[in-house]
Amino acid sequence: MSNSELLDDLNDDFGSDVESEVEVDNVCDSFGGLERFLMEYKPILLDEINPENIGNVSQIFEHRELFENLMQETADSSSALLLSKTQPLVQQDIDSLHAFLRGVYEETFPELQSIVTSAETYARVIKILEHSQGVPDTEQLQEVVSREQMLVLSMAIQTGYKNPRSQSSDQSFALARSIEVLLELCNLQQRIKNFVASLISQTAPNLCALVGSETAAALIDTAGGIQTLSETPSCNIASMGKSRFVGHKSAVDQSGVRQKGFVFHCPLVSEQPVAVRKQALKMTCAKVSLCARVDTSKSSQDGSLGSEWRKDILHKLQNIQEPPKLSNVKALPIPEDKPKKKRAGRRFRKYKEQFQLSHARQLQNRMEFGKQESSVVDIFGEEVGMGMASTLRAPNSAPTKRTAKLRATMQRRLAAVNQDTHNFFATGYDQSNVLKAPSDESTNNTKTQDKNTKRRQTQASGT
Incomplete structure (x- = not known):
């Protein structure tokens, strides 16, 4: 290998290393810059918004390049979180910004904010x-709007829309x-949602297995992270992503659900089905809520718990x-044609005697052929027929003594009371006779008095 070729290879190697270091530095800068931005973020106040600073009123709009760089350079769970x-x-x-728009455009078209409630749709209209x-x-x-909103909006434009030329510059x-x-903020929000949804299976596998990646991404986006979602009560999760509406009646259908969120x-x-x-x-x-806590603790990375639930x-x-x-x-038993057994005996006959009709009542229910029935007027002023009770009597129909049924103890008590009454009256009769008869002392006194009178008379005659 020649020296020129060796130098070219070395340059290529060093060049690739430099490029990789630059890429890593860019990723770290984007990640660290976004973390610093989240720590230093301050929300917008409506009184701070005016026509002069409307361009730099949103810090997210100013630092939107950080979001774009992070989504382009990284594709892992940490960036998604x-x-x-x-x-x-x-x-x-x-x-x-939606509230600021409504305040500025309220004089031109006041009915628009009640017809269109979404911020993005309101701005596009x-x-x-x-x-x-x-025109x-x-x-x-x-x-931009739905068919129902278009019908109401077209009628409202004809009645309540003013000429926008009256506005100042x-x-x-x-x-x-x-x-x-x-x-631009709505577009950025949608891109972030899509990016998080593509990587959400790495961050929350159990939540994705339960409700799907799109719903899981929307829940994590709305809550502000998987940690915040795990701390949210289950009763508040149903309200996440609920659309705004005028009243409850328009939102409740046959299912009876008002919190129609993600x-x-x-x-x-x-x-x-609607019923369930x-x-x-x-x-x-x-x-x-349980899946979010499991994914936060990273105890089930394969999403098996979400699938099981x-x-x-x-x-x-x-x-x-x-x-x-x-x-x-259970089928009814076959009815038997045999006559049923009837109760009988001395006790049962005595029991029936307490409720049976008397002989006079039986005669009253009968009428003699060819004779006029005699009648009486009762205490209520109604005429009651006597039937054969006033004309006929059954032979040897001595009135039966009917007494109430008493227990043996009560019968003994009544017998004792009757005996005491009888003894009282008997002893009282004897005492009255004794009171009427003269006593022995009075008779003795009368005898002595008679003797004394006779003695005085004899003494007086002898003298």
Whole structure:
């Protein structure tokens, strides 16, 4: 090998090393610059937005080159996690610019903000209206809004849209510049979502196995990272990505679900029947929270837990949709034609005697042929027929003594009370006779008095 060839080989080797070092330095610079940006980020305030600083009001718009470089130079899970943390910041800047646009364009078209609620769609509609000079192009509007919104928007333009020429130059410049910044931020947000979705299987394999890569990327983007998503309660996950609406009535359908976010639109929930979508949403949100915690701890890198939990949810939903099991129908026994056994005996006859009709009532229910029935008026003023009770009597129909059925103890108590009463009256009669008869002492006293009177009489006669 000649010296020239050897020098060329050495130059090639050193040149490749230099290029690789430059690429590594660029990647490190992009990664470190984005981390510093996230630490120093400050949100937009509406009172700071004015027509003069509308170009540099968004820090994300100023540093958008960092995002582009990181997405072009790296393709690993660490960059996907870092970019997913920027999604809430991008959305915050978009909301601030959207509020500024509504304040500027409220005088020109006040009904537009109630018809179009999305920030990107609102900016695109304003851009079309500004370029049309008061006569909007329906074909361009149909590409931006839905058919229902187009119908309402066309009617509102005829009634509430004012001529945009009344705006000042500062307002028109601020309007055009804010629309440009907002659309650029929406485009950047969409590119970040696609980039994270392409690498999300490395970061959250269990979450991707459960709800899919697109839904997993949207959840991680909205939460601001897999760590933040793992700390979010399962009851709040259903609200992530919920579209804005005027009232609850317009958002609730036959499924009874109001929180129609990213999880509701994933295939695991949306492919289920309407009757079980609410239960499917609750089960899926609970498992999403568990998958996020598993992926944060990196305990299952193959996504087996997510696949297993998905099968469990499908099995439970299948059991819910199954009809209830039919119980075994027991046939009735064959009826027997034999006469049934009747109770009899002394106790049963006495029991029936308590409820049987008296002989007078039996005669009252009969009528004698060819004779007028006698009747009486009861206490309620109703006429009651007596039948044969007033004319005929059964032979030897002595009135039977009917008494209430008493227990043996009660009968003994009544007998004792009757005996005491009888003894009382008997002893009281004897005492009254004794009181009426004279006592022995009184008779003795009368006898002594008679003797004394006789003695006095004899003494007086002797003298």
